[in-house]
Amino acid sequence: MKTQGFKKIGPYLYEAPASLRSDMLVPARLYADDGLFAQAALDKSLTQLINTATLPGIIGYALAMPDIHEGYGFPIGGVAATSWADGVISPGGVGYDINCGVRLLCSRVSAAEFQPCLQAFLRLLYQAIPSGVGEAGEIRLKQADLKAVLEQGSEWTLHRGLATIADIAHTEDGGCLPGADISALSERARERGRDQLGTLGSGNHFIEVGEVTDIYDATAAAAFGLWKGQLCIWLHSGSRGLGHQVCTDAVNTMQRTVAGQGYKLADRELAYARCNSSEGRQYLAAMNCAANYAWANRQVMTQRVRSCFGQVLGSEVTGAELRLLYDVCHNIAKRETHFIKGQRLVLCVHRKGATRAFGPGLPDLPDDYRSIGQPVLVPGSMGTESFVCVGTQTAMENSFGSACHGAGRQMSRSQARKSIKGAALRDQLGENNILIETGSLSGLAEEAPHAYKNVSTVVETVHQAGLATKVARTRPLAVIKG
Amino acid sequence: MPAEQGFSEVAHTADLALKIDGQTISELFVHAAKGTAWLTRCDHSPDSRPEQHELTLQSPDIESLLVSWLNELLYLIFERHLLPEAYKLHELTPFSLRATVSGVTPCKARREVKAATFHDLVVSETPSGYQAVVVFDI
Numbered sequence: 001m002k003t004q005g006f007k008k009i010g011p012y013l014y015e016a017p018a019s020l021r022s023d024m025l026v027p028a029r030l031y032a033d034d035g036l037f038a039q040a041a042l043d044k045s046l047t048q049l050i051n052t053a054t055l056p057g058i059i060g061y062a063l064a065m066p067d068i069h070e071g072y073g074f075p076i077g078g079v080a081a082t083s084w085a086d087g088v089i090s091p092g093g094v095g096y097d098i099n100c101g102v103r104l105l106c107s108r109v110s111a112a113e114f115q116p117c118l119q120a121f122l123r124l125l126y127q128a129i130p131s132g133v134g135e136a137g138e139i140r141l142k143q144a145d146l147k148a149v150l151e152q153g154s155e156w157t158l159h160r161g162l163a164t165i166a167d168i169a170h171t172e173d174g175g176c177l178p179g180a181d182i183s184a185l186s187e188r189a190r191e192r193g194r195d196q197l198g199t200l201g202s203g204n205h206f207i208e209v210g211e212v213t214d215i216y217d218a219t220a221a222a223a224f225g226l227w228k229g230q231l232c233i234w235l236h237s238g239s240r241g242l243g244h245q246v247c248t249d250a251v252n253t254m255q256r257t258v259a260g261q262g263y264k265l266a267d268r269e270l271a272y273a274r275c276n277s278s279e280g281r282q283y284l285a286a287m288n289c290a291a292n293y294a295w296a297n298r299q300v301m302t303q304r305v306r307s308c309f310g311q312v313l314g315s316e317v318t319g320a321e322l323r324l325l326y327d328v329c330h331n332i333a334k335r336e337t338h339f340i341k342g343q344r345l346v347l348c349v350h351r352k353g354a355t356r357a358f359g360p361g362l363p364d365l366p367d368d369y370r371s372i373g374q375p376v377l378v379p380g381s382m383g384t385e386s387f388v389c390v391g392t393q394t395a396m397e398n399s400f401g402s403a404c405h406g407a408g409r410q411m412s413r414s415q416a417r418k419s420i421k422g423a424a425l426r427d428q429l430g431e432n433n434i435l436i437e438t439g440s441l442s443g444l445a446e447e448a449p450h451a452y453k454n455v456s457t458v459v460e461t462v463h464q465a466g467l468a469t470k471v472a473r474t475r476p477l478a479v480i481k482g
Numbered sequence: 483m484p485a486e487q488g489f490s491e492v493a494h495t496a497d498l499a500l501k502i503d504g505q506t507i508s509e510l511f512v513h514a515a516k517g518t519a520w521l522t523r524c525d526h527s528p529d530s531r532p533e534q535h536e537l538t539l540q541s542p543d544i545e546s547l548l549v550s551w552l553n554e555l556l557y558l559i560f561e562r563h564l565l566p567e568a569y570k571l572h573e574l575t576p577f578s579l580r581a582t583v584s585g586v587t588p589c590k591a592r593r594e595v596k597a598a599t600f601h602d603l604v605v606s607e608t609p610s611g612y613q614a615v616v617v618f619d620i
Contacts (some may be wrong), residue, residue, distance in 0.1 A: 044602075070494070072599045072600070072601045072617070072619065095619075096596045096597055096599075096619040097596070133560075133590075133591050133592055133593060133594040134560055134590070134591060134594065188557065188561070191561060192561065201594070202593070202594045203594060203620050241560065241561075244596040244597055244619070247597065248553055248596075248597045251599075251600070252546070252549075252550065252553075255541075255542060255546050255600070256542055259542040259543070260542075267600075267601075268545070268600035268601075268603070269599060269600050269601055271600075412493035412494050413494070413497070413498060413620075414491055414492075414493055414498075415493060440592060440593070442593075443593065
């Protein structure tokens with residue numbers, strides 16, 4: 001096995017020293033067990049992790065989580081913090097789907113009680129929430145409304161009765177990053193945002209109805225309101241066409257900046273700008289717009305989910321009956337303050353396919369979770385388990401308060417399509433009592449469970465490494481794949 | 483897909499990638515466009531009508547130009563609902579391009595392709611012309 005200069009320095013930690021390559025500014029570290037490291041060595045993800053270590057102003061380490069796989073610029077699973085004062089921000093460290101993220105809704109009913117309603121609920125959801133390629137939603141935003149959505153995020157949905165105060169409190173950053181400015185968006189990005197609010201998208205986006213099967217941490221589970229047998233609903237989506245247009249525009253602009261300034265890049269998708277430059281500030285303002293759009297998007301869909309839930313139960317469902325446990329983003333760059341070796345540092349923390357995992361005691365957390373830590377939501381692939389974990393002080397000390405985001409792919413889409421037909425996969429999942437609704441059977445095949453790493457192994461790694469510890473496990477009952 | 487189309491899908495862990503060939507740079511750009519449209523799996527609509535779009539692009543180098551070209555096409559496919567069928571490159575330099583894209587509308591793409599990326603992208607010379615591998619974020 002080619003280790004590409006990485007050495008195992010702990011049971012779940014590999015490191016490549018900064019001396020490995022002359023352009024590295026810091027070491028590169030991967031949280032992984034031996035099997036996950038061997039998988040990472042099969043594609044370009046380790047090289048991408050090393051490339052990340054060349055970013056100007058990078059602090060500490062270039063990091064990657066155990067769900068690592070090849071991405072653009074950063075590997076998926078990549079985390080890197082740069083000095084806010086004189087470091088850089090890179091769209092390659094955020095991704096095309098800005099604020100792609102996941103939320104978990106928890107009900108007061110058990111999965112067993114809900115079973116007779118499951119099929120009808122799935123069909124209602126599939127009709128109520130547009131999914132698939134280019135689907136538009138019911139909400140058509142005029143310029144003024146779009147501006148409000150982009151600058152207010154989840155708050156916009158609160159003002160329109162589509163969210164509760166508890167929803168806002170249980171969303172990372174209250175569902176709104178400050179400094180969003182619509183004037184930083186191209187006309188194309190704005191155009192793409194006008195009719196996609198409340199839509200799921202396609203690819204690996206999904207809604208999953210599940211059941212809590214295991215509780216590992218009774219104290220945290222009680223704080224989060226989780227119990228064994230509980231019905232829960234996962235929702236995974238992002239900023240849709242607006243978000244990826246922002247990224248495309250920014251990568252294009254920064255390519256020109258880099259060429260004009262004569263910067264040497266380890267990877268063109270790592271094109272960057274100083275956080276305090278006009279290009280950097282423009283990207284931040286635009287990225288924050290996209291992030292806020294994504295939060296509003298997930299909140300609008302949440303309201304639809306609640307409406308459908310109420311329809312099948314024959315009564316109105318409030319935010320209490322289907323409560324938002326938490327919403328996390330896993331493609332973002334944020335201004336955060338961290339204490340590194342006793343020094344207070346203001347950083348630009350990039351998480352690309354990685355989740356914030358703040359430990360207990362931090363003011364960023366809602367009141368009801370502050371003593372416990374932040375929920376870390378880790379969805380598995382379609383057809384496999386998912387996990388709720390909790391952030392830790394160890395994560396604050398070692399990974400800028402970050403952990404994994406999901407299972408991570410291990411197989412190409414073309415290989416997945418060759419390995420199984422979508423109809424056969426749907427039937428297979430049906431034999432395991434997992435209902436599926438999808439508009440694309442070939443898309444379904446691409447998302448087959450065997451195309452992903454074993455999420456249990458990924459989660460066990462972050463658990464043993466102390467970055468995010470296990471609280472509960474869920475299993476899927478029904479899935480809408482976008 | 484037939485080899486004479488000038489593109490073929492290559493494996494990528496998370497997304498999609500095309501290997502593109504062309505005897506000339508212009509042909510490479512046309513084949514890349516055809517491959518991009520193929521990835522999106524656009525369907526004809528029974529009431530489709532012809533439509534043309536003029537594109538003028540400038541970029542710092544040939545790889546940036548190729549990425550911009552393909553991202554413009556993706557915009558036409560997903561936002562203008564154009565099924566591109568023909569590409570006429572009036573001017574092509576390593577830094578600029580002027581083209582007419584003809585097709586029919588409306589079309590519905592059945593696979594979302596967010597953007598062409600710079601990942602590992604090099605437009606290289608080969609014994610038979612030019613080649614590039616473009617990775618697309620989906």
